[in-house]
Amino acid sequence: MRWIHGGRVGRVSDVRSSGGAGVVLALERLNVTFESAHGAVRAVDDLSLTVGTGECLGVVGESGAGKSQAFLAALGLLAPNGRASGHARFGSVDLLTLRQPELDRIRGARIGMVFQDPMTSLTPHMRIGDQIAEPIIHHTGASSKEALRRALALLNRVHVTDAERRMRQYPHELSGGMRQRVMIAIALSCEPDLLIADEPTTALDVTIQAQILSLLAELKRSRGMSMVLITHDMSAVAGIADRVAVMRRGEVVEVATVGAVFKAPQHAYTRELLSAVRSVEVATGARVVALARDTPALELSDLRVNFKIRTSPFAKQQTVVAVDGVTLQLAAGEALGVVGESGSGKSTLARAALQLIRPQSGRVVWLGRQVDPMAQSALRPLRRDVQVIFQDPLASLDPRMTAAAIIAEPLRVHRPDLDRAGTEAAVIRALDLVRLNRELAERYPHELSGGQCQRVGIARAMVTQPQLLICDEPVSALDVTVQEQIVGLLADLAREAGLSIMFISHNLSVVRRLCDRILVLYLGRMMELAPAVSTYARPLHPYTQDLLESAPIPDPDVQPARLARALLGEPPSPLSPPSGCVYRTRCPHAAPICADRKPAWEAAEDGTRSVACHRWRELTL
Amino acid sequence: MVAGGVILLLVVAAVVGPLASPYAVDSLDWQHLAVGPFDSGSHWLGTDRLGRDLFVRTAHGVRISLVIGLVSTAISLVIGVTWGATAGFIGGRTDALMMRFVDVLYSLPYLFIVIILTTLFERGSLPVLFCAIGAVGWLTIARIVRGQTLSLARREFIEAARATGLSTPAILFRHIIPNLMGPIVAYATITIPQMILFESFLSFLGLGVQEPLASLGSLINDGAQEMQSAPWMLLVPAGFLVVLLMSFNLVGDALSDALDPRGQGGSRE
Numbered sequence: 026m027r028w029i030h031g032g033r034v035g036r037v038s039d040v041r042s043s044g045g046a047g048v049v050l051a052l053e054r055l056n057v058t059f060e061s062a063h064g065a066v067r068a069v070d071d072l073s074l075t076v077g078t079g080e081c082l083g084v085v086g087e088s089g090a091g092k093s094q095a096f097l098a099a100l101g102l103l104a105p106n107g108r109a110s111g112h113a114r115f116g117s118v119d120l121l122t123l124r125q126p127e128l129d130r131i132r133g134a135r136i137g138m139v140f141q142d143p144m145t146s147l148t149p150h151m152r153i154g155d156q157i158a159e160p161i162i163h164h165t166g167a168s169s170k171e172a173l174r175r176a177l178a179l180l181n182r183v184h185v186t187d188a189e190r191r192m193r194q195y196p197h198e199l200s201g202g203m204r205q206r207v208m209i210a211i212a213l214s215c216e217p218d219l220l221i222a223d224e225p226t227t228a229l230d231v232t233i234q235a236q237i238l239s240l241l242a243e244l245k246r247s248r249g250m251s252m253v254l255i256t257h258d259m260s261a262v263a264g265i266a267d268r269v270a271v272m273r274r275g276e277v278v279e280v281a282t283v284g285a286v287f288k289a290p291q292h293a294y295t296r297e298l299l300s301a302v303r304s305v306e307v308a309t310g311a312r313v314v315a316l317a318r319d320t321p322a323l324e325l326s327d328l329r330v331n332f333k334i335r336t337s338p339f340a341k342q343q344t345v346v347a348v349d350g351v352t353l354q355l356a357a358g359e360a361l362g363v364v365g366e367s368g369s370g371k372s373t374l375a376r377a378a379l380q381l382i383r384p385q386s387g388r389v390v391w392l393g394r395q396v397d398p399m400a401q402s403a404l405r406p407l408r409r410d411v412q413v414i415f416q417d418p419l420a421s422l423d424p425r426m427t428a429a430a431i432i433a434e435p436l437r438v439h440r441p442d443l444d445r446a447g448t449e450a451a452v453i454r455a456l457d458l459v460r461l462n463r464e465l466a467e468r469y470p471h472e473l474s475g476g477q478c479q480r481v482g483i484a485r486a487m488v489t490q491p492q493l494l495i496c497d498e499p500v501s502a503l504d505v506t507v508q509e510q511i512v513g514l515l516a517d518l519a520r521e522a523g524l525s526i527m528f529i530s531h532n533l534s535v536v537r538r539l540c541d542r543i544l545v546l547y548l549g550r551m552m553e554l555a556p557a558v559s560t561y562a563r564p565l566h567p568y569t570q571d572l573l574e575s576a577p578i579p580d581p582d583v584q585p586a587r588l589a590r591a592l593l594g595e596p597p598s599p600l601s602p603p604s605g606c607v608y609r610t611r612c613p614h615a616a617p618i619c620a621d622r623k624p625a626w627e628a629a630e631d632g633t634r635s636v637a638c639h640r641w642r643e644l645t646l
Numbered sequence: 647m648v649a650g651g652v653i654l655l656l657v658v659a660a661v662v663g664p665l666a667s668p669y670a671v672d673s674l675d676w677q678h679l680a681v682g683p684f685d686s687g688s689h690w691l692g693t694d695r696l697g698r699d700l701f702v703r704t705a706h707g708v709r710i711s712l713v714i715g716l717v718s719t720a721i722s723l724v725i726g727v728t729w730g731a732t733a734g735f736i737g738g739r740t741d742a743l744m745m746r747f748v749d750v751l752y753s754l755p756y757l758f759i760v761i762i763l764t765t766l767f768e769r770g771s772l773p774v775l776f777c778a779i780g781a782v783g784w785l786t787i788a789r790i791v792r793g794q795t796l797s798l799a800r801r802e803f804i805e806a807a808r809a810t811g812l813s814t815p816a817i818l819f820r821h822i823i824p825n826l827m828g829p830i831v832a833y834a835t836i837t838i839p840q841m842i843l844f845e846s847f848l849s850f851l852g853l854g855v856q857e858p859l860a861s862l863g864s865l866i867n868d869g870a871q872e873m874q875s876a877p878w879m880l881l882v883p884a885g886f887l888v889v890l891l892m893s894f895n896l897v898g899d900a901l902s903d904a905l906d907p908r909g910q911g912g913s914r915e
Contacts, residue, residue: 421802423807423821424803425827434810435811438813
């Protein structure tokens, strides 16, 4: 038994069979159904799975596969209209037969849970320390002083920096990654036998995702903790899981060791999931765009956007520089990727480029026409050519309008000449363009899946036949398989319609398939701008290199080592950016000069690319 | 559903009732002064001190109360929603100015305003009553709508509409206000009974509807004076008032649920 607790030792874990010694949780013939207005819907169908001691089981599948519901059912956390049958054996007890108070003694104490959204899973009005201490007091009866002491130790263990101060802070004062660490600390607070993490990294940047996965891997290694990692992303489990269960429509289609699943997938669906995560690695971006061909689709020169904020009602107003001197040209027909972590100013850049917010200084030129945000009404006719797609597919659609009405909306403004039939025809063309079933046109956004909603969003943008499309993280809220479809769709549109695209993402590998050039932003400043091929082949800026390293790779042989090297730390507060080069606080290559002087924006490699780094000439990354 | 039926029944009773009864609202029956309900064959709910049929008068009272409730709510809705949504959506200095104006009106003792209005103009005239009551009611609606608009305006579909090139009024009326329908309807259905109550209160004070017309408030006022000798004079209009107000409150709850398209069907993962 001892070697099992050692966790991943070579490939020992790969040979352990599922029914072997020391099973922590066994789901047997688990069924979950939901009562709905349209009859009973089966979410989980005759599911049997085991989690061994010290094992990490990855459960992978798209939204609606029932992967979360299976484990929520085991914990008695189903929605009120849900029913579960079968067995969920945890040690000697069957969780499904337990009553509420008995379950409460197990949940949180012996089974810890981490959910997707770290903001909504934390109570907004409680200090971090108290939130971690609460389950300790509740389950172990420790005194509050003792519980707080243990809470502090837990925060240190999940590598929360400045833990003493964090204890007294409220959830909204923490970044997403910090909150997720706090959630993990809470889950660990009572030394559980099993940790269930439900999409713990989906809401996070790739850099932070790598950190959180690395933390989970470390916990598994050091404590031999059993773990269930539920995710839609095959590459997320590659670095940490021992076995992987692939789920589709409530059923497990394949269970095998992580090596077997990635190297010799048996089921067609597993291969489909794998090809979705692998396709992003194949860069098609060899398109050479003649830059000076004709009028650029978008020109930004020395764009600067400030926000004035007050941290408390009595504090002095402070200025945050969200976008700091961005200059770029987007050629007609070109796809430009803008990449950076949260807080890098990439969404602000998009909004300023769209003239939805007013830049402090700098020029914005759409298709050769300089635009002025003060003259919104003069802008209106130009907006026909410049459209946008947003990150959250559901939130970007008016919940009270049908898909058809949403798509027809821009036509009301830009094509008042169209009659009802003409509008309808245009809507149908747009639906076909985004490959959305025409029958879905009369549905409301909440009746559509995330991918379908995003297609409606794209159809709305495309219905006026624009020349420039600005996409603000259009796929980061979607399943990996759907991401691949949407990126593919955008790539096709760009090619067929000669569309120029500005594609914003936190993940370098997502933009790889689509973009011709890539701009890397950090704290509002340009770090590197280069043709996509060169960015991936030979990054010049250390930050680009770190971003490349953070993106998970669906290869269980390489990924654990990559996780272990995960970029440390988080971006500093934009309220007080570091002096000199803003990246120096996280840069492994920082030298004294980096703190003294702001690096110049220098052309490199015959002017095909530019970089802002003091040391790019001497570094080989 | 039941509450909706009750409202419908009351409306029908208020409109048709007086026609079915042989008595007019102001006809005096000297043979039956202050008789109790069911004591005399043709006065179903009895008569008042002057021999006027209580059923007919209550039906009239319901009619007037309903009209006042609906019209003044409509007035306050139109003003309040437009005001609040405009302030919330435009924001900045406009917002501050518009909302301070609301605050100023709020801090005036509205009862005095109403009293002054009703004395300046003809006492008991219905249009004056509508305006007086509506002018008070829109303040709260404006505040609620502004708050909701502030949170809506940050949502991505509003940004999408702006990026599409929709003008500000178009965004207000096509995207913001329809999405506020839930809270607006819920608040309106609470406001209707409040308005009815407020009117009753004014009538009770003698500032509202004047004789020979009757509203529920003035009937309750009359009844209260005879409470010890003829309790039905108080209980009949009061009973109608309670049932009416409760029905509106229940309907409001149901409507705000039903008007939300997300409320239909089961939950989704």
